[in-house]
Amino acid sequence: MIGNVIKYEQDNIDTDVIIPGTYLKIHDYNELATHAMEGIDPDFPSKVKEGDFIVAGKNFGCGSSREHAPIALSTCGIKAVIATSFARIFYRNSVDGAFLLPIEIDDITYQKISNSDQLEVNIEKNEIKNLTKNEVYSMKPFSEIIAKIIAAGGLFKYKK
Amino acid sequence: MTETLFEKIWNSHVVVERENEPSLIYIDRHLVHEVTSPQAFDGLRLNNRKVRRPDLTIATIDHNVPTTDRSLPMIDETSSTQIKTLEQNCKDFGIKLFGINDPNQGIVHVIGPQLGITLPGSTIVCGDSHTSTQGAFGAFAFGIGTSEVEHTLATQTLWLEKPKTFEILANGQRKNSFAVTSKDIILSIIKKIGTDGGTGHVLEYRGNAISDLSMEQRMTICNMSIEAGSRAGLIAPDSKTFDYINNREYTPENYDNLVDTWKENLMSDPNSKFDKSFTINVEKIEPQVSWGTNPAMVSDVTGTIPTPEDYGKNNEIQVESAKKALAYMNLEPETPIVEIPIDRVFIGSCTNARLEDLKDAAEIVKGKKVNSNVNAMVVPGSQMVKHEAEKLGLDKIFKDANFEWRESGCSMCLGMNPDILKPGERCASTSNRNFEGRQGSGGRTHLVSPVMAAASAISGHFVDVREWC
Numbered sequence: 001m002i003g004n005v006i007k008y009e010q011d012n013i014d015t016d017v018i019i020p021g022t023y024l025k026i027h028d029y030n031e032l033a034t035h036a037m038e039g040i041d042p043d044f045p046s047k048v049k050e051g052d053f054i055v056a057g058k059n060f061g062c063g064s065s066r067e068h069a070p071i072a073l074s075t076c077g078i079k080a081v082i083a084t085s086f087a088r089i090f091y092r093n094s095v096d097g098a099f100l101l102p103i104e105i106d107d108i109t110y111q112k113i114s115n116s117d118q119l120e121v122n123i124e125k126n127e128i129k130n131l132t133k134n135e136v137y138s139m140k141p142f143s144e145i146i147a148k149i150i151a152a153g154g155l156f157k158y159k160k
Numbered sequence: 161m162t163e164t165l166f167e168k169i170w171n172s173h174v175v176v177e178r179e180n181e182p183s184l185i186y187i188d189r190h191l192v193h194e195v196t197s198p199q200a201f202d203g204l205r206l207n208n209r210k211v212r213r214p215d216l217t218i219a220t221i222d223h224n225v226p227t228t229d230r231s232l233p234m235i236d237e238t239s240s241t242q243i244k245t246l247e248q249n250c251k252d253f254g255i256k257l258f259g260i261n262d263p264n265q266g267i268v269h270v271i272g273p274q275l276g277i278t279l280p281g282s283t284i285v286c287g288d289s290h291t292s293t294q295g296a297f298g299a300f301a302f303g304i305g306t307s308e309v310e311h312t313l314a315t316q317t318l319w320l321e322k323p324k325t326f327e328i329l330a331n332g333q334r335k336n337s338f339a340v341t342s343k344d345i346i347l348s349i350i351k352k353i354g355t356d357g358g359t360g361h362v363l364e365y366r367g368n369a370i371s372d373l374s375m376e377q378r379m380t381i382c383n384m385s386i387e388a389g390s391r392a393g394l395i396a397p398d399s400k401t402f403d404y405i406n407n408r409e410y411t412p413e414n415y416d417n418l419v420d421t422w423k424e425n426l427m428s429d430p431n432s433k434f435d436k437s438f439t440i441n442v443e444k445i446e447p448q449v450s451w452g453t454n455p456a457m458v459s460d461v462t463g464t465i466p467t468p469e470d471y472g473k474n475n476e477i478q479v480e481s482a483k484k485a486l487a488y489m490n491l492e493p494e495t496p497i498v499e500i501p502i503d504r505v506f507i508g509s510c511t512n513a514r515l516e517d518l519k520d521a522a523e524i525v526k527g528k529k530v531n532s533n534v535n536a537m538v539v540p541g542s543q544m545v546k547h548e549a550e551k552l553g554l555d556k557i558f559k560d561a562n563f564e565w566r567e568s569g570c571s572m573c574l575g576m577n578p579d580i581l582k583p584g585e586r587c588a589s590t591s592n593r594n595f596e597g598r599q600g601s602g603g604r605t606h607l608v609s610p611v612m613a614a615a616s617a618i619s620g621h622f623v624d625v626r627e628w629c
Contacts, residue, residue: 010484011477012355012454016595021574024195025224025238039597057477059356062389062454063593064574065196065289067305087389088359089289093305144180145321155307155319156203 001079001122002131003051006044007115011057013040015064015090019072032068033075050077053121055113057083060102061090067097074099080121082128082139084110095146098154103128104140112137123150162429164325165396166362169300169426173283175317182319188282190312191268192219192255194246195576196287200310201249211253212316218277219250220258222267224576227539227566230260239577253313264409266542266568269293269510273379274544276408280397280422285312290510290592291392292385296378297405298397298426300362303386323391324435326361330369332443338520339626340445342377343512343590343609345369346384347448351458353438358390361436364428365395369442375404376516383511384592387455396427447625449497450594450607452485457594459497461612461624467493488596489604490584498622500606501533504587505617506599507563507610508539509573512590515545517610522554524614524628530562531620537564539571539579563617575600588616 017039019032026032037044054073060083061069070093073081080101081094094102101123105113109128112135113119120129121139128137142150152158163171176184190213197219204211211217224239234240243260250257258264264271269290272278280298285291289303308318328349334340350357363385370378378395385393402419405411412418446460459465468486472479486493491500507513507521518540530536538558540546546568549555555565572579573591581587581603590613594605608616615625 009477009480011481014454014593014595016574016593016598020597020601021576022580022601024576025236025242027198039595039601059359059389062355063289063386063595065287065303065305067196067199067287067307085356085359087356088391089303089305093307096305096307096311143321145182148181149319155311158319 001051002118002120003053003079004049005053005055005113005115005117005119006048007055007113008040009057012059012062013056014062015066015069018061018069019066024066024068029071029075032072036072036076045076048076048078051079052077053119054078054081055083055110056081057110058085060086062087065089065093067093070094070097070099082113095149096155098150101150105137109137162432164428164432164434165298165364165394165426166300166325169281169283170322172281182321184317185283185320187285187312187316187318188216188279189272189277189284190217191272191284191286191291192217192309193223193268193286193288194221194242195223196306197249197309198242198245199306200313201253203310204253204313209314211255211313214254216316217255217313218258219246219255220265220268220271221246221260223570223574225260225567225569226577227569227571227579230567236578263543263547266544267510267513267570269383270514270541270545273297273404274408274542276405276411279405279412279418280401281426285318289386290383292390293379293383293510295382295385295393296375296395297401298394298422300392300394302392324361326358326363326390326436327434327438328363328365329437329439330365330367330442331439332369332441334369334442334445336626336629338629339447339611341609341611342373342380344445344448345442346381347450347455347458347607348445349438349440350384350388350455352440353388355387355454355456356389358385358388361390363388363390363393364434365393370395371398374516375400376514379514380511384455387592397422447609447612449612449622450605451489451491451497452482453488453594453596455592455594455607457482457485458607461497461622463497465491465493465495465497498624501586501621502588502606502616503534503585504581505534505536505613506539506572506587506589506591507537507613508541508571509591510541510570511592512610513539513541513545515548517590518545518549518554519552521610521614522557524611524625525561525563525618526557528561528618530617533620534617536562536617537566537572537579539566540568542568572599574598588613588622
């Protein structure tokens with residue numbers, strides 16, 4: 001996976017800014033995507049490109065259980081959110097529906113990655129290459145359980 | 161081997177457990193609402209699946225219902241469609257629905273307990289993070305996403321990683337147990353352990369300061385467990401728990417026998433080991449007011465808005481997040497909390513809209529008038545709460561004071577229905593999240609208890625509510 005970084009230097013990016021409550025009535029994924037990150041960055045849907053990564057601080061996706069949050073990001077083209085930690089419901093929702101990969105990194109890696117950097121993410125090697133800066137970082141491996149759900153392509157395909 | 165309460169509930173619900181695999185857990189009750197369920201039902205249809213246990217599945221409509229006169233047609237077409245979709249889904253799949261005009265309609269986490277559906281020792285899920293509320297009954301109750309809603313509908317089970325355990329020990333006596341509420345206890349805990357302090361853990365609240373609380377106060381505590389990032393919150397059941405559930409509409413017939421079993425089993429064994437532990441003495445807790453944009457950004461009412469440097473200590477990200485929060489909230493560091501004027505008051509939500517909450521708020525409001533600069537509303541947590549409050553004349557107390565008295569629902573807690581803040585409006589709210597835009601784009605939320613919200617409505621600014629009672 002190769003893509004460019006959209007970085008938010010913030011902790012606690014919550015589900016209400018990822019997709020504000022008023023849009024939870026929308027069933028159409030494409031329409032939902034036009035409101036992604038509206039609470040924090042209204043320009044996000046126009047600037048995001050297929051394959052991009054979001055990079056952020058700790059506790060990404062805290063708050064509501066709305067699966068609309070990973071769906072909105074994924075429909076915009078986001079393939080992975082790379083953060084120092086995740087709120088667990090967002091984490092599970094991302095993996096359960098195979099919407100995007102929630103990738104955990106340490107604080108030093110977080111500091112090293114800049115907005116617009118081009119990254120190559122390799123989950124088999126647990127490795128992130130920064131193609132812009134010519135650096136290589138390690139990501140926290142998925143637990144065996146999560147890795148199996150990801151490999152299966154989501155919760156319903158797991159143990160089918 | 162000793163076991164915690166959580167481990168006992170978990171072990172009694174394991175269907176499949178293998179090393180390095182998720183565990184398959186049986187789900188006793190599945191509550192469903194209109195927002196997180198449509199895609200799940202679509203998924204069932206697409207794969208020709210049925211709901212495995214419609215008898216264990218209960219639905220209501222709470223998130224986007226209007227709280228104004230329900231005999232009028234709904235203005236918002238998309239909300240109306242979402243509600244009709246749930247009605248059709250419940251009909252097609254044979255699920256009991258407490259619909260918009262049902263006397264049992266209400267916020268899903270309020271109606272479970274008041275109908276006797278929420279039972280100690282059970283596993284309860286709902287596509288809603290505040291399902292943790294029902295942990296107050298000694299149930300493992302947790303929020304799930306829509307894929308998991310579909311999985312539960314289809315199989316009555318879920319694949320889960322076993323969470324770790326976290327003991328929250330609360331001791332001591334509150335100095336003024338009317339003005340210092342369980343809301344102030346849980347906000348104080350989140351202030352200390354942080355918005356991710358409980359990540360991957362189930363919190364068990366223990367100690368005399370917890371057993372002293374009523375069931376409704378305990379629900380406020382467990383409700384906000386998710387704001388500390390936890391999977392769920394739990395309180396071991398006791399006689400207050402058993403009395404609360406007794407003689408409700410759905411209380412099981414063999415209730416006395418169940419109580420005997422629960423009394424024997426549903427507690428953490430003496431000396432059982434928790435993965436983490438945190439102790440708090442409630443004696444020193446003051447009424448709390450949140451000042452920022454997450455539920456850990458909280459101050460004593462006698463305090464001041466912190467400087468970003470004081471708040472963040474030496475952590476640059478924290479300093480920046482406080483700066484950003486203060487800019488959003490339009491607050492200056494070192495402003496005394498009691499000098500912050502408010503525009504709106506919202507008494508409602510699954511955190512604080514049960515009968516006791518309304519009774520306590522009414523006690524403060526009685527014979528007084530809402531400040532002329534403030535627009536205040538009360539949204540009961542359920543139609544049953546509304547009805548009981550009206551029997552006690554609470555509606556009259558609120559209306560005489562110029563509060564609006566509404567129909568039940570989630571309302572201004574998350575701004576999905578027309579009850580929203582205008583940009584820039586500042587609200588004293590008894591809800592659970594003060595995130596940016598949560599109560600309406602540009603709206604500013606201060607989380608407080610019902611008595612603090614009531615006193616602030618009268619004064620037009622935050623006050624030390626201990627001086628009022």
